[in-house]
Amino acid sequence: MRTVMFLCTILIVTILFIILYSIFKKGLPALSWEMISQVPKGGYYLGKEGGILNAIIGSLYLALGSTVLALVVSLPVALYLNTQLVRYGRLTEFVRFLMDLMWGVPSIVYGAFAFTIMIALGIRASLLAGIITVALFIIPIMLRSMDEILKTTPRGLLEASISLGSTYSEVSYRVYLKQCLPGIVTAVLLSFGRAIGDAAAILFTTGYTDHIPTSLSQPSATLPLSIFFQLSSPIPEVQNRAYASAVVLMVIILIISIVSRILANRFIKHQIKH
Amino acid sequence: MEPIISIKDLNLSIGNSSILRNINVDIPKNKITIILGPSGCGKTTLLRCLNRLNDLNPQVKITGSIIMHGEDILHTSTDVTEIRRKAGLLSQRPYPLPMNIFNNVAYGLRINRDLPRKEMHQRVEEMLRQVSLWEEVKDRLKEPAGRLSIGQQQRLCLARGLAVHPEIILADEPTSALDPISSEAIEQKFRELKDEYSIVMVTHVLRQARRIADYVVFMYLGEVVEQGTAKELFENPQKEMTQAYLKGLYLN
Numbered sequence: 023m024r025t026v027m028f029l030c031t032i033l034i035v036t037i038l039f040i041i042l043y044s045i046f047k048k049g050l051p052a053l054s055w056e057m058i059s060q061v062p063k064g065g066y067y068l069g070k071e072g073g074i075l076n077a078i079i080g081s082l083y084l085a086l087g088s089t090v091l092a093l094v095v096s097l098p099v100a101l102y103l104n105t106q107l108v109r110y111g112r113l114t115e116f117v118r119f120l121m122d123l124m125w126g127v128p129s130i131v132y133g134a135f136a137f138t139i140m141i142a143l144g145i146r147a148s149l150l151a152g153i154i155t156v157a158l159f160i161i162p163i164m165l166r167s168m169d170e171i172l173k174t175t176p177r178g179l180l181e182a183s184i185s186l187g188s189t190y191s192e193v194s195y196r197v198y199l200k201q202c203l204p205g206i207v208t209a210v211l212l213s214f215g216r217a218i219g220d221a222a223a224i225l226f227t228t229g230y231t232d233h234i235p236t237s238l239s240q241p242s243a244t245l246p247l248s249i250f251f252q253l254s255s256p257i258p259e260v261q262n263r264a265y266a267s268a269v270v271l272m273v274i275i276l277i278i279s280i281v282s283r284i285l286a287n288r289f290i291k292h293q294i295k296h
Numbered sequence: 297m298e299p300i301i302s303i304k305d306l307n308l309s310i311g312n313s314s315i316l317r318n319i320n321v322d323i324p325k326n327k328i329t330i331i332l333g334p335s336g337c338g339k340t341t342l343l344r345c346l347n348r349l350n351d352l353n354p355q356v357k358i359t360g361s362i363i364m365h366g367e368d369i370l371h372t373s374t375d376v377t378e379i380r381r382k383a384g385l386l387s388q389r390p391y392p393l394p395m396n397i398f399n400n401v402a403y404g405l406r407i408n409r410d411l412p413r414k415e416m417h418q419r420v421e422e423m424l425r426q427v428s429l430w431e432e433v434k435d436r437l438k439e440p441a442g443r444l445s446i447g448q449q450q451r452l453c454l455a456r457g458l459a460v461h462p463e464i465i466l467a468d469e470p471t472s473a474l475d476p477i478s479s480e481a482i483e484q485k486f487r488e489l490k491d492e493y494s495i496v497m498v499t500h501v502l503r504q505a506r507r508i509a510d511y512v513v514f515m516y517l518g519e520v521v522e523q524g525t526a527k528e529l530f531e532n533p534q535k536e537m538t539q540a541y542l543k544g545l546y547l548n
Binding site for chain 1 (some may be wrong): 347352353378380383392393395441442456
């Protein structure tokens with residue numbers, strides 16, 4: 023068994039490094055200050071001047087917006103499931119099952135679903151529509167990740183807290199949140215990664231534009247779609263820019279990860295062990 | 297003397313199994329009441345009825361009544377959190393809250409009302425002194441409570457519970473995880489605290505019961521076998537089963 027574990031670990035790490043290496047190898051030479059500081063000029067997709075600032079800003083807006091929206095919905099639900107509803111085992115298991123199903127639904131289905139609603143209501147592709155669609159898509163991910171963390175809270179801590187005469191909201195927001203903060207930060211981060219990296223959910227809902235959006239009702243460019251458009255170009259120079267865009271995307275995720283880890287570690291010392 | 301709590305015809309079952317049968321107990325005010333009995337006799341379940349902690353398990357069915365200040369706390373219109381505020385719980389294993397030492401006690405104080413900073417500091421010190429913890433922690437109030445020793449954690453939990461200002465302290469084998477010195481400290485505290493609070497403590501340790509009990513309820517297999525003042529019960533037990541337990545004979 024140890025050999026299997028060892029080989030699998032090596033395999034995963036190797037694959038990860040091959041992916042990173044090939045992206046960086048092609049992307050880094052094409053990456054320039056111009057590329058991350060300018061919006062596409064005329065003919066950018068034919069290899070002329072410009073950059074992908076529109077997609078960087080658009081992706082950050084979209085991912086931050088949808089992560090915040092998903093957090094506002096997921097956190098109370100996850101806390102509710104693990105404090106007040108903890109006595110109704112069947113109900114909570116049913117909610118978990120539903121969330122697991124929703125987790126399995128491909129993001130293109132969320133995109134298509136949102137698109138039908140947008141057509142029915144006569145709404146154009148916009149940043150807001152994208153934020154809502156992506157939020158729907160990452161809520162199951164965020165909720166279940168938080169839920170798994172909150173589940174590990176010792177039962178005795180719940181009993182001790184409510185025995186003091188705390189209400190369930192005090193138990194939730196003052197005890198559970200503090201106990202599980204590092205895990206919750208990880209859950210948010212995981213969802214942010216999914217939100218910023220997903221292309222299918224935003225394909226119909228957010229549209230694409232060469233401008234930086236100035237309001238929620240405008241369409242917006244995003245990094246995954248920008249990568250897709252550049253990669254579909256027959257011109258090698260433009261294709262390399264796609265890899266450079268991928269590097270940008272990964273660096274954003276890396277920065278967010280590091281910052282969140284540092285934040286999470288500041289709170290871990292208060293955690294009560296079993 | 298007027299009892300602080302009257303338990304009348306209490307029956308409790310979980311699913312199909314009956315856990316407590318026909319419990320009738322009057323818990324005296326400002327005394328240490330010990331619920332004594334072998335493991336699995338329902339002592340803890342009975343204790344948890346007194347602050348409605350069994351509500352956490354929907355399979356638990358309870359009939360009968362528990363009267364406190366003329367009100368049946370089992371079937372009440374009062375908010376359950378109000379009932380729990382009147383009864384502080386000290387569990388077998390201490391569970392400090394995931395925050396620093398100071399805030400653990402402050403959390404208890406804030407349950408009733410928020411205090412200005414300075415007053416809060418005074419009250420926290422007062423509470424920690426009451427459980428003889430102040431000298432040990434006064435220089436490390438900002439440290440996580442989880443870093444204290446188990447014995448210190450249990451005293452911190454007692455301080456936190458007292459900060460809510462309950463009328464009753466419920467203790468579920470509070471010394472079973474502690475070393476002898478910490479256990480002695482808790483017992484000593486209980487003796488001092490009974491002037492202000494009524495204490496109900498579950499234990500299966502006979503020696504401990506002899507040391508601190510004023511009133512004893514002896515339980516076996518979900519029923520109260522015998523109850524009375526410590527003097528009556530320990531010196532002149534009426535039931536055969538009680539006599540056997542006090543002699544340290546196994547009950548089969």
